[in-house]
Amino acid sequence: MANNIVLGAEVLSAFQESLFAGEKTADLVNAGNFKFGMMKTVQVLKTDIADLKQYNRATGYGDAGVVSATYQNMEMEADLYQKFGVDREDNIEQKMQTIASVLAEAGIKIKKTADFYRLSKIAGASNIQSATPANLTTGSAVVNALDVAESKILDNDSELSDCNLYITPTIYTLLKREIGDKSGRFMLASDDYNNKIEYYDGMKVVVVPQTRMYVGVTLNSTTHVWEATADNNNAKSPVNFMIVNRTSVVCPLKVDEIKFIDNSINPDSREDLICPNIYFDAFVLDKREKGVYVHAAVAR
Numbered sequence: 051m052a053n054n055i056v057l058g059a060e061v062l063s064a065f066q067e068s069l070f071a072g073e074k075t076a077d078l079v080n081a082g083n084f085k086f087g088m089m090k091t092v093q094v095l096k097t098d099i100a101d102l103k104q105y106n107r108a109t110g111y112g113d114a115g116v117v118s119a120t121y122q123n124m125e126m127e128a129d130l131y132q133k134f135g136v137d138r139e140d141n142i143e144q145k146m147q148t149i150a151s152v153l154a155e156a157g158i159k160i161k162k163t164a165d166f167y168r169l170s171k172i173a174g175a176s177n178i179q180s181a182t183p184a185n186l187t188t189g190s191a192v193v194n195a196l197d198v199a200e201s202k203i204l205d206n207d208s209e210l211s212d213c214n215l216y217i218t219p220t221i222y223t224l225l226k227r228e229i230g231d232k233s234g235r236f237m238l239a240s241d242d243y244n245n246k247i248e249y250y251d252g253m254k255v256v257v258v259p260q261t262r263m264y265v266g267v268t269l270n271s272t273t274h275v276w277e278a279t280a281d282n283n284n285a286k287s288p289v290n291f292m293i294v295n296r297t298s299v300v301c302p303l304k305v306d307e308i309k310f311i312d313n314s315i316n317p318d319s320r321e322d323l324i325c326p327n328i329y330f331d332a333f334v335l336d337k338r339e340k341g342v343y344v345h346a347a348v349a350r
Contacts, residue, residue, distance in 0.1 A: 074256055090329050128329065185348050264278035285350050
């Protein structure tokens with residue numbers, strides 16, 4: 051495959067940028083709060099300051115308080131790769147079209163996996179707030195559950211305008227049935243009664259397929275695929291909705307490299323190979339756990 055280094059450089063940045071378009075969890079990345087270290091390492095900025103003091107007219111401000119700003123090293127756990135073959139007989143134009151198509155399809159799969167992994171890991175994190183698992187079957191039950199969740203979030207100094215409300219299509223449909231009685235709590239995409247709910251009580255509403263919303267994830271040692279954590283005799287705990295303060299988490303994603311391997315050094319195949327390598331993870335920040343609230347359904 052001609053000039054693989056140049057080709058890789060051209061494709062890498064465009065591919066990584068495309069991964070953030072259409073992700074349900076893209077605005078949880080919070081790139082300003084971390085920097086990438088070596089390979090899978092993420093360095094998250096942690097800042098602590100001394101308590102405030104009462105000003106004294108006689109002694110002034112007194113001694114300066116200590117400011118501690120350090121980077122905490124965290125390692126991204128999700129490490130995905132795939133190997134795709136492109137027929138060596140294709141001309142360069144055909145190869146470029148095939149490469150673009152392959153990476154577009156790979157991007158769709160990566161986005162789905164990243165959403166599932168991030169939300170499930172956040173939902174299973176320690177010290178977050180959660181409700182007793184329950185199945186919500188009516189719009190009023192959804193609103194009542196959201197009222198409880200909001201009070202918990204507000205009690206812990208989180209502003210609802212800083213939060214995303216992740217909600218399954220089933221729960222979203224139930225919620226829409228309440229628009230007539232509680233129209234002041236909704237912001238619609240237009241004046242159409244049946245249009246999309248963009249905000250609820252100031253929270254950004256993000257509808258996520260149920261298949262991406264479970265409590266906790268684990269790596270299947272046989273298939274090496276991230277799956278929902280199994281509890282209660284192998285039943286899984288799906289999530290009805292979850293509220294996430296966007297400042298409570300960092301969700302890095304890094305395309306480490308896209309390898310292009312010429313068939314001439316691949317003796318077992320006549321194909322040129324495309325091999326994207328992606329790392330990602332989700333971290334709930336220390337002392338910010340109470341900015342997350344999860345309402346799970348009964349495990350099934």
